[in-house]
Amino acid sequence: MATKKHVLLYNSNEPLPQQGGMERVTDLLAKALLNAGYKVTLLCKYPNRLGKIYNAPTDILYIPEDEDNQYFLETLIIECNIYCIIDQTEGGIVGRFGIFRYREDLKSKVKLIAVQHSSTRAVLDNYNLVFTKDFTQTRWGTVIQFFYNNVFLKLKYYHSVCLTKKLYDDLNTSYDRIVTLSSSFIDDFYYYCPKADRTKFFIIPNFNTFESCERTIGQKYVLFVxxxxxxxKGGDKLLRIWSEVEPLFPDWRLDIVGDGEDRGALETQAGNLGLKHVTFHGFQNPVLFYQRSRIFCMTSIYEGFGMVLTEAMQHGVVPMAFNSYSSVKDIIDDNINGILVKPFDEKEYADKLIGLMNDEEKYIEMSYAAMLKSAVFSKEIIVKKWCNLIENL
Structure with missing residues (x-):
């Protein structure tokens, strides 16, 4: 590459990998583009949520709170000769929630790439589950519950649909390219923005988190990360599923790696269900847990991609997931390298988990197949797609 193109990689939060999928993806993409020969600068609004030190792989800048953000970004683009901006936030640079409202407000000729990380349609299709609340234990609970379910949620749903249409229209109008993680996301985009320009779409899935992994013979652990x-994420569903499984397999354990606002409620639920073989580990590096596990359980209501699935598969851990978002079928080929379950059917999930735990031959076969499938998302393959996109803007 004769001249290094300068890429500005924007994410709202400082991309400390332990925070979550989008942060992990942003950190990995910055490193990969650097290795591919590009000059990369990270741009963020906020520090990471965990209060930890982030060792950025390259220069990192923060949008100042007390300055003109438009002037700050325009000056940065000009002084650093920025060639393109990869916007990980779906409209954080230009749009109704962006630094600039309209593309013409951005005076420079910088190229803009929006990355669609989430499946909005999966959220809207499961709106009642995503925003469920229980008021039945409060005074006038039955009346409040009826109003919430039949009035408030419906109004909130229609508002979300209208907002999605406007946001997608902004992306289509203001960005030069739109990267989706799955071909199915393009159909979702057209569903809310029928006039979208198909030539703007590029399908680039997330690449593997780990450079290389060796398959280990998993011990009798089921894992959630x-x-x-x-x-x-449906952790409450997982505990109910495990309550059907645990009595049949007293020598197996469920590891829950991660933290969040519902940890206390989940620990209480585990106690109420009488679960003895569940351990809450909090935020941890999941590698050692992948290495010792046999089965990975995802119970999400929706995801964008679900990097934890490919991370598990890299280690030969067989993934299970609800077939609740479109891109999951890009990762799991049902009954070949993992298991898909009818959305939110906890009995079917428990039955299929029991079946896999009972069948050593099936586990070994699917474990090898999972590792093989994970190679589809190798860094070498996916970074070539990014380079092709950047070079042909």
Whole structure:
């Protein structure tokens, strides 16, 4: 590469990998583009949520709170000769919630790439589950519950649909390219923005977190890794599923790695269910847990991609997930390298988990197949897609 193009990689939060999927992806992408020969600068609004030191792989800048953000960014683009901005926030640079409202407000000729990390349609299709609340134990609980379910949630749903249409229209109008993690996301985008320009879309999934992994013979551990937020990750569903499984397998354990606002509620739920073989580990580096586990359980109501699935598969851990968001089928080929379950059918999930725990031959076969499938998301393959996109803007 004769001249290093300068890429500005924008994410709201400082991309400390332990925070979550988007932060991990941003950190990995910055390192990969640097290795590919690009000059990369990270741009953020906020420090990481964990209060930990982030050792950035390159220069990192923060949008000042007390200055003109538009002037700050325009000056940065000009002085640093920024070639393109990769916006990880779906409209954080230009749009109704962006630094600039309209593309014409941005005077420079910098190229803009929006990355669609989430499946908004999966959220809207499961709106009642995502925003469920229980008022039945409060005074006038039955009346409040009826109003919440039948009036408030419906109004909130229609407002969300309208907002999604406007946000997608902004992305289509203001950005030069739109990166989606799955071909199915393009269909979702068209569902809310029928006039979208198809030539703007590039399909680039997330690449593997780990450079290389060796398969280990898993011990009798089932693993969950993720934020403990029930309305998204469904940890309460997992505990109910495990309550059907645990009595049949007293020598197996469930590891829950992660933290979040619902940890206390989940620990209480585990106690109420009488679970003896569940351990809450909090935020941890999950590598050692992947290495010792046989089965990975995802119970999310929705995801964008679900990097924990490919992380597990890299280690030969067989993944299970609800078939609740479209890109999961890009990762798991059902009954070949993992298991998909009818959305939110906890009995079916428990039955299939029991079946896999009972079948050593099936586990070994699927474990090898999972590792093989994870190679599809190797860094070498995915970074080539990014380089092709950047070079042909």
């Amino acid at each position: 993720g934020r403990l937020r029930n309305c998204v």
